[in-house]
Amino acid sequence: MRSPRRTQTSFDTAETVPKHERVREIDVLRGFALLGILLVNVTAMAGPRMGSGGELGVSRVDEMADWLLTTLVSAKFFPLFSFLFGYSFTLQKASADRTGTPFVPRYLRRLTGLFLLGLAHGVLLFPGDVLMVYAVLGLVLFAVRDIEPRTAVRAAACLVTGVALCLLVWGMATVAYTEPVNPQDRAAAIQETAAAYRGGFGSVVQANLGWLHYSLGWNVLYGADMLAALLAGLAAGRRGLLVETHRYRAWMVRIAVCALPVGLAGSTFMAVCRNGPLDARWYDVGSAVGVLTAPALTASYVCGLLLLLRTRPGGRIAGALAGAGRLALTHYLTQSLVMAFVFTGYGLAWYGRHGTAVLLAGCFALYAAQLAVGGWLLRRARYGPAEWLLRAATLGRRP
Template identity: 30%
Template sequence: MNATTTQTRHITLDALRGFAVMGILWVNITVFGFPEMAYISPIISTSGSASDIAAWTASFILFDGKMRAIFSLLFGASMMLVIERTSATGQSPAKVHYSRMFWLAIFGLGHFYLLWWGDILFLYAMSGAVVYLFRNWSAENLIKRGVLFYMIGSALLIIGMGTMFVLQSEAAQPGASQEIIDEYILMMDQLGASEEQLAAETALYRGSFIQLLTDKVTTQVIDPFKNLFLGPLETIPLMMIGMGLYKSGFLLGQGDPNSYRRLAIWGTLIGGIAFGGLAWLAANGEYEIILMMNISQAWSTLPRLLMAAGYVSILILVIQRFAHHPMMHRVAAAGRVAFSNYLGTSIVMAFIFYGWGLGLFGTIGRAELILFVLSTWGTMLLWSKPWLMRFRYGPLEWLWRSLARREVQVMRIAN
């Protein structure tokens, strides 16, 4: 393989990861600045103005779940890359991999308890521990089974979430038993969408760091483990698909250009129409909370995979077209230090919105939150490349690698 091919290969994966780490903030910004359920509905914790609804609709159609899906695909691809490189050096792939997943889990738990409840690193670490078992499968097998498992997971989510409608209907019947009514009340209470619960959550995040930490280690202590249910339903299948797409060369930009174009067009078109229909259904249903839970958490899963595939294809075509452009190299640099950018974003956003920092939680409109996203994108693009001109790894990438390999890694690039 010549030097040009190697470089193209790396810039494709790195730039994809850069676009993903920037895009995921567009979705996460809502739950940095508002209570959790504001992510589900545009009329929760806001006035429900035209700008609030427009901001939620744009985020739902264009970004919701797609960036997380791309991130999961790339995690599977990167995992295969590390396994290949480790094997080539004669080291034990299993030892290196499980050491990396152990420390990633520690980072994830620290992220959750100390910074932000929306951590995905712990879930990724646990899922990564499972998908390693499939590393020797063929590309075709990984993709086919990954898609099959994803579809089964989507079906289970749709059926499971659909029981909320059943309980809602039964509780609304004139002769509903007290047991059914109590079960319905408990379900609604667990959603945390009442005015009292939203006010309490807002007060908590405007409070001190000690208040937040105390809440995390008491009322939310097992939440990272509860979130692992997403592993077999979504994360593991997506990682499997990512492993297969890496092995096939698709994520390296080595596929047929016509295949990328077809998937780019049909994936985004069909997925986009489906998401547009779901957004219309949400508006037509006046954003009723149980409807919104089903739309955002279950009904959107299948078109989400289509749009994620379409987005990846579009981005690969763009990366190939502008592979030598300085801006693309900045995006790729942001992807090379995606771990630092992801956790660094949480630190900055927690400081901006939480009470131990600037305390802006719940005070800024949805549309205005996009300004924080854009400024953070600019920061990622500005710092990542100059840093990598001097150092081999991002600061947190260096720490993770040093811990996983039980040896302090050489950080500075020799002159």
């Protein structure tokens, strides 16, 4: 039997990873993150609510829903997904070391497959795709794979601070040197976008390509924030934090309690800037505070959920979320496929026709359906369709 090749400096905690089992906590957290990502993405794909005359209309219920969404969900779940991406990298590397499998070609094939899936997803379905960003950042993660955990955490803190400072400077300049947006001009721009997304296949693809081009610069900036979460996940994976969560129960309780008010305070300010009473010029100022404090609220969510898993009710919740986490890529793409059918000219063309409250209710219904269908699928197959494709690309053969 070939002995595993492992260096003391790279993955000295790989022994803590179960050799033939998935880490349930990762699947649970990934399944949990899927719901948050769905709740955020739907507002982008559905567009602002517009009346029959094209005017923008927001009810009190929708205003409250927007506020809660920004405070509790926005900017909280993509960092979690990024953290898990970084953590999973350590598991993939440790698995390759144990079996003596060449890691580099498999990992590069995996990133290539991920990028191609993201490209198709971004062009055809949702231009807010992050799979392409993960594929690029995965190369950075590979380049720094031997970084010490403490150094990775410090680098992550520096990246988050840097992104927050850039947004703050840009936001303050916007507040100081620009005039408030004319509501009529904003309504006209939204009508133009709505017309594009309610059009045919070519119109939708052209609108997606325009959005991808426009958001390229912002993706670079927010990519640094995602890289910070990847590095934090890499450090956590090196320490095996999610393999032996029982050892850190006291710390998790402390983090859940202490981080919650910090995260809520920052998120509340972000909601004030994004959803009022401050006008749209304050958007990036709020985003700066949100980027800085969102990790605290995300950490509170994670610790609270991991603590819940150790209770009797938590077992049932864990089973449902873990199943969703195992099919995370399939569920993520399916969510975009369903929303594209509902909101674009691919199907119902309901872009701009519903307020946030209705959208969120629809998201919970879709997520519940995914939990049920995903459980049924996992009883009959080992992988979801997207996971099968990505694994085939990784192995370079049929799984």
